[in-house]
Amino acid sequence: MTGRTITRGGSPPGRTSDGSRAGNFRELGLTDIEYELILAVLGRHPNEVELAMFSLMWSEHCSYKHSRRLLRRLPTEGPHVLLGPGENAGAVDVGDGLAVAFKVESHNHPSAVEPFQGAATGVGGILRDVFAVGARPIAILDSLRFGEPAESERSRYLLERAVAGIGHYGNSIGVPTVGGEIYFEQAYEQNCLVNAMCLGLAPHNRLIRSAAVGPGNVLVLLGALTGRDGIGGASVLASAEFGFDGVDGVADKRPSVQIGDPFAEKKLLECCLDLLDRDLLASLQDLGAAGLTSASAEMASKGGLGLDLDVARVPLREPGMEPFEVMVSESQERMLCVVTPDLVSEVVAVCDHWEVLCTQIGSVTDTGRLRVLDGNEVVGDLPVAALVDECPLYELDPEPPDAPIYPPPAAVLRGGEEPATLLLALLASPNIASRRAVFEQYDCIVGSRTVRRPDEADAAVLQLPGGAGLAISIDGNGRRVACDPRAGAAEAVYECSANLACVGAEPLGLTNCLNFGNPEKPHVAWQLEEAVEGLARACEALGVPVVGGNVSLYNEAPAGPILPTPVIGMVGRLPDASRAGRIGFAHDGDAIALVGPFAPSLNGSELAKLRGVAPVGGLPVMEPRAVRDAHAAVRDAVRAGALTSAHDIAEGGLAVALAECCVAGGIGARLKVRIAGGVQELFGEAPGCAFVVSGPEQAVAALGRIIGRVGGHALVIPGTLEVAVSELRAARDGGLLQYASSAVWSE
């Protein structure tokens, strides 16, 4: 990519030479400087269709104009990588001729406006990204952030409807939702986050790229009718802050949110995979943000070719749509493919079988131009490079904040509580409590691959043909990144790798979604730059490449930016799925060991939050090699079948980790060592570094210091606390249930 670089503040605001257009391009989200650039590139004013296309392709959402330079810092190569960043989804080799494609993507802004459809179409979009590369989607995970449920009715509403939307789409299309994570923080009150990750499985030879090939080949549109939904979603919705009208004002943006139809996508999915199995497609691309404009421009750009596209042939949901509306519509459940002329009739027959609409809307050319036709009339004619490559890239202007950005949360604990009280308060905290009320709304088993369901292990585990397993984890604690963006982002990578180690899996690759505030503000730019550096270093330290991802900026409201939230989705492999680790203590008499570098701190911890402390202060500095060695040791022991349980120490620290192992197994534990460091050692955090494992004494002693034994009906830390497992369970079970639904009906 060879975009120009603009240093913010380096040029005076551009003057447009045509006052009549000024209002129009600004409404579409382009700046004066960008419009001047368009004039320079084209040598003329763009018409309405062209301006609409520029406004989308040059939006932050499509162009990554504030992040692209930073993203180059991330390592993308590794021995298992088959498809790297730039394709619809990345893919890694998992052996036996199979590939796993995966990606995480945000649908934050639509979900803040209309949580059910926003979240549903977020799932629909990420599924399309995965089957666009030829992989059958086999798992969904999601990463959600909302405001404080105890304080905000709106946050409870967003939680309930976003979860319902994810379930609606994933359950209906028959792809299991196998994992995820949720955090609640005040800073997400105005801007909730809905990130969805999908994994797909494909034989190597079915993987397909999106680059257009072969001038003279036919451009075929598959799937749903094109309507007026989602017009401007990428530009006016996803690439700007919500205004001062705040929560109420979002209702005005509802027409920019798309409506999902999982049944249409189910047919489209089966149809596309059938077409690929029959080797009928030359290239394939999904239609997501910016609809036909983005899909056609990306295909042409990657192929170094041109496309002619006739909007008059596009089947419409409603009559009278303007050419620009057809080009920018974000109607869901559509794909674009390139077919050689001799295979078109076979493609049509397969589509007929699946009852999927299939329309020839254009052709591949060697002109390097994207021409938009309306019948015989040319209504747009742009160099592909101008749309895709000439978007200005902005230099960030990072500056660390000189005062805390985020206010302290309301204190739940007043200080002076006994350790047992602190433990129960932490287990009941919405950030730590059981997620059952949420994950029971998701089908986690369809597909017959799910070996470890939610709550059974630190990572989801799916079986592969032949007996191996895939492990997946998604994580990103914004509060810790707010304390120290570089260390906090690295922790997210460590945490995912630790989760994989607990089931015996070795990381193959990761995808990330960078959710941040307005990058034009120096302190947000600093958060972004530091977090990317932290990610890059952690990836290098663990040897895990980044195979794709997504950036969501402008998650900011008048009250301020969201917590900086890089979300990491990591995929790994274990040789024998039947040996996948579990979280729960199980055998009376098993020894419990503490494994890995253990240097917890209360900075940025859940306990600090409950005490009303703002997210400030340094995080523990971890020696990457020690982290890596600890992960390898746990992984190898799990693979050898030597352990009964393995769990990483994360939110709530050692005491919460032990409690979670007790609750999962329905059995107690007694520590034999005194906890010297008091509250900091019990509840301090350093995620992704240390583990609690249980098993035969000899096996766990080889990994770390033995700290106690499994058994009894209570968690006992001599001289510190003694709490019945039933009490631990009750605290943990109730924490989120009370907010996730007032009407959850159970036995």
Next chain:
Amino acid sequence: MKFGVVRFPGSCDDVDALLAAQRVGEAVMLWHADRDLQGVDAVIVPGGFSYGDYLRAGAIARFAPMMESVTEFAGDGGLVLGICNGFQVLCEAGLLPGALLPNVSLRFVCRQVEVEVMSEYSPFTRACPLGEPLSIPVKHTTGRYYAPDHGLADTQVLLRYAPGQNPNGSDRDIAGVCNEAGNVFGLMPHPEHAVDPLTGSSDGLAIFESIRAHVADRVVA
């Protein structure tokens, strides 16, 4: 022994049902728009969201050409098993009594539950171990079974949720019912998702083994 699994557009657990059936016999897919039953010995109408289920669960699938053949097959005494959406389809088609209503919670629920087998003589449960509850997952939004008292004999209830396990508010804890003749069976739990301890449980396999045993007896007879 050959099973046929009906595949509608929007079926989700069709492949799972096929794989489960293949653990005890042969199994083939039956496309909704076809009519040929391909000589199968038993039909499975699988879970999912047939035709999107936007109208009412199972309401459109009953009109599929393949369902005409299945109805005829059932009328001749052929074994038909409806799982989840398949149960809903069979109720809509009038092959089973009663109806499935939205869960009391009005939410989708995915959960491992225990169900009790009420009859040891049915072709669908004859291989189930006596007196032991089966651990089988449910996953549905519309699974609350209802039938008027006079419309359902007690002997038609083949499965009940174990005490405290009813996930949806079903009338009399009913999890699965058969028709009067006993050759059509519908249940909300997913036995095809309980055929391997690796993925949670193998208790559901007994349902498929029952069908195989019944067909084998019939062939001998």
